[in-house]
Amino acid sequence: MDTDIKLRERNRGTTATRENQEVSSFDLTFSDLSYTVGKGETAKQILRQISGTFNSGKLTAIMGPSGAGKTSLMNILAGLKKSGIEGRVNVNGAERKFKTFRKQSAYITQQDHLMSNLSVDEYMMSAAHLKLGNDVSEKEKKLTIELIMNTLGLTNSQSTRVSCLSGGECKRLAIGLELIDNPAILFLDEPTSGLDSSSGLQCVAVLRDIAKTGRTVVATIHQPSTRLLDQFDQLYIVAGGSCMYQGPVNSLIPYLQSMNLQCPDHHNPADFAIDVASGEYGDVVFRLISGIENGRSIYQDNSSTSCVPSTSHDTEVDEVGETDFMINSHLRTNKRGKNELSYGAPFHTQVAVLLRRTWRTIWREQILTTMRLTLHVCIAILIGLLYWQIGDDAHAVYNNAGMLFFNHLFILYAAMMPTFLTWQGIGLFFGAAFDIPVASYFAPISCIPFLLVSGFMFKFDAIPPYLSWITYLSFLHYSFEGSMLSLYGGDRPPLSCSYSYCHFRYPIKFLELFNLNNSSYYLSVLGMMANFFVIRVAGYLVLRFKLRHVR
Numbered sequence: 001m002d003t004d005i006k007l008r009e010r011n012r013g014t015t016a017t018r019e020n021q022e023v024s025s026f027d028l029t030f031s032d033l034s035y036t037v038g039k040g041e042t043a044k045q046i047l048r049q050i051s052g053t054f055n056s057g058k059l060t061a062i063m064g065p066s067g068a069g070k071t072s073l074m075n076i077l078a079g080l081k082k083s084g085i086e087g088r089v090n091v092n093g094a095e096r097k098f099k100t101f102r103k104q105s106a107y108i109t110q111q112d113h114l115m116s117n118l119s120v121d122e123y124m125m126s127a128a129h130l131k132l133g134n135d136v137s138e139k140e141k142k143l144t145i146e147l148i149m150n151t152l153g154l155t156n157s158q159s160t161r162v163s164c165l166s167g168g169e170c171k172r173l174a175i176g177l178e179l180i181d182n183p184a185i186l187f188l189d190e191p192t193s194g195l196d197s198s199s200g201l202q203c204v205a206v207l208r209d210i211a212k213t214g215r216t217v218v219a220t221i222h223q224p225s226t227r228l229l230d231q232f233d234q235l236y237i238v239a240g241g242s243c244m245y246q247g248p249v250n251s252l253i254p255y256l257q258s259m260n261l262q263c264p265d266h267h268n269p270a271d272f273a274i275d276v277a278s279g280e281y282g283d284v285v286f287r288l289i290s291g292i293e294n295g296r297s298i299y300q301d302n303s304s305t306s307c308v309p310s311t312s313h314d315t316e317v318d319e320v321g322e323t324d325f326m327i328n329s330h331l332r333t334n335k336r337g338k339n340e341l342s343y344g345a346p347f348h349t350q351v352a353v354l355l356r357r358t359w360r361t362i363w364r365e366q367i368l369t370t371m372r373l374t375l376h377v378c379i380a381i382l383i384g385l386l387y388w389q390i391g392d393d394a395h396a397v398y399n400n401a402g403m404l405f406f407n408h409l410f411i412l413y414a415a416m417m418p419t420f421l422t423w424q425g426i427g428l429f430f431g432a433a434f435d436i437p438v439a440s441y442f443a444p445i446s447c448i449p450f451l452l453v454s455g456f457m458f459k460f461d462a463i464p465p466y467l468s469w470i471t472y473l474s475f476l477h478y479s480f481e482g483s484m485l486s487l488y489g490g491d492r493p494p495l496s497c498s499y500s501y502c503h504f505r506y507p508i509k510f511l512e513l514f515n516l517n518n519s520s521y522y523l524s525v526l527g528m529m530a531n532f533f534v535i536r537v538a539g540y541l542v543l544r545f546k547l548r549h550v551r
């Protein structure tokens with residue numbers, strides 16, 4: 001990478017690759033934005049015709065008392081909430097298009113949700129494979145990661161597992177993962193929460209450096225210290241769903257003074273502003289909202305004390321030396337010679353990367369993996385002892401069928417419960433569709449109908465015709481049928497009999513009892529395979545649906 005290239009040029013290159021357009025930066029403006037939840041008498045207005053501008057190259061803090069609407073505002077701007085909203089959100093003056101905006105922006109939540117068993121470099125490399133795709137060489141990916149880790153101060157922790165990272169390092173890693181595909185706009189929900197003051201400062205300093213590369217960085221922030229607040233360029237204060245202040249951080253006190261609000265000496269300006277917004281200095285909030293025209297103006301502090309209309313402007317981007325990263329490296333030339341963005345990895349690479357990552361984490365879950373293996377071995381020994389040498393005895397066929405049924409139950413429940421957390425197999429569907437408490441109640445119970453029609457408890461001909469379709473959906477039906485056929489099908493010769501009379505000496509008779517004499521082993525295998533795919537596709541579709549609609 002040519003570090004001498006001017007940042008703005010590099011930025012233009014990056015943006016062009018992202019959207020194949022000649023745009024160097026993204027200024028985000030919103031006007032008359034209202035957000036209401038509920039309907040009729042229970043309707044609650046959370047944002048009230050609020051306006052504002054978040055410019056590229058600036059680090060902006062959204063501040064305000066608890067419940068003022070900061071998170072709601074950021075979620076709406078990030079496109080995470082779509083319903084109950086009125087007003088306009090523009091990117092560089094044009095209406096925001098959700099599909100492209102999603103690729104231009106990244107949202108870093110308050111909770112990190114990182115996998116504790118991966119090391120920093122493994123995490124970053126998996127993300128690079130997924131986000132940069134196969135067109136970017138391994139060398140370039142490594143270089144990109146190296147530059148990001150340098151910027152975030154994570155170089156010394158690159159081989160450390162997430163479980164051993166400090167809170168600040170986890171937060172910086174979460175930011176680094178989002179930076180890999182070079183988003184132009186970064187939203188962060190309370191990035192300093194849970195961090196001590198020095199880690200918080202370090203984290204915000206990193207965000208400031210990122211903003212200096214020309215990105216738009218917006219973070220909600222809760223009661224920052226004076227030093228922390230000083231790291232931000234712009235401040236946007238929300239009070240009761242309206243904008244009470246918008247402008248440079250160091251103009252906050254002059255603005256409040258212009259409204260006859262004097263911040264006491266040695267008082268943290270952020271605390272003072274929050275107290276004012278909470279109404280502790282009387283009914284002045286309305287005046288402040290009007291003064292800033294509910295976000296339509298940006299306060300500019302100069303001795304003449306004035307507000308300017310809040311419009312998007314071309315921001316000068318500072319030189320950032322060491323912190324510049326990535327940029328032109330994503331520019332790809334396709335076969336037709338056009339510059340075009342490689343958006344991400346193809347499906348098979350995604351599957352391979354995720355499988356490798358999942359295997360690694362499962363293998364490193366030492367206690368859980370050892371416990372699982374040990375339990376399975378113990379249960380296998382117990383079953384082996386219980387059913388020792390009775391497999392060939394016609395007198396014990398019922399015991400054998402019971403064992404098959406029990407095995408399937410054991411496999412189902414032993415595999416399903418942990419998978420709500422790790423999302424594999426049938427746990428994928430329930431884990432994707434519901435949160436963990438609901439899934440852990442709903443999944444075992446919703447398996448009961450499939451269990452009832454598996455064929456062990458109810459003979460197939462005893463199932464009422466209007467319910468017989470459930471058998472075709474039941475994976476337990478196919479697994480029970482398949483294992484019964486593999487044991488007693490295939491013209492197995494008569495069994496031995498340890499008693500004077502055994503009713504089921506002929507295996508086919510036993511299959512007849514379960515209405516399995518005409519069943520096909522291969523159809524059971526096909527049914528299992530179909531279930532395997534359908535449940536995964538259903539889980540995938542639920543995830544997609546949630547990503548797009550549950551907002």
Ligand SMILES: Nc1ncnc2c1ncn2[C@@H]1O[C@H](COP(=O)(O)OP(=O)(O)OP(=O)(O)O)[C@@H](O)[C@H]1O
Pocket residue numbers: 037038044046064065066067068069070071072073222
């Ligand atoms: N879906 C909802 N239904 C009802 N009320 C809601 C809903 N979403 C948000 N609210 C309410 O809207 C208000 C603003 O919420 P929001 O999370 O945006 O506040 P905030 O400023 O981020 O607060 P905090 O700093 O405490 O996180 C709160 O009073 C909250 O209870």
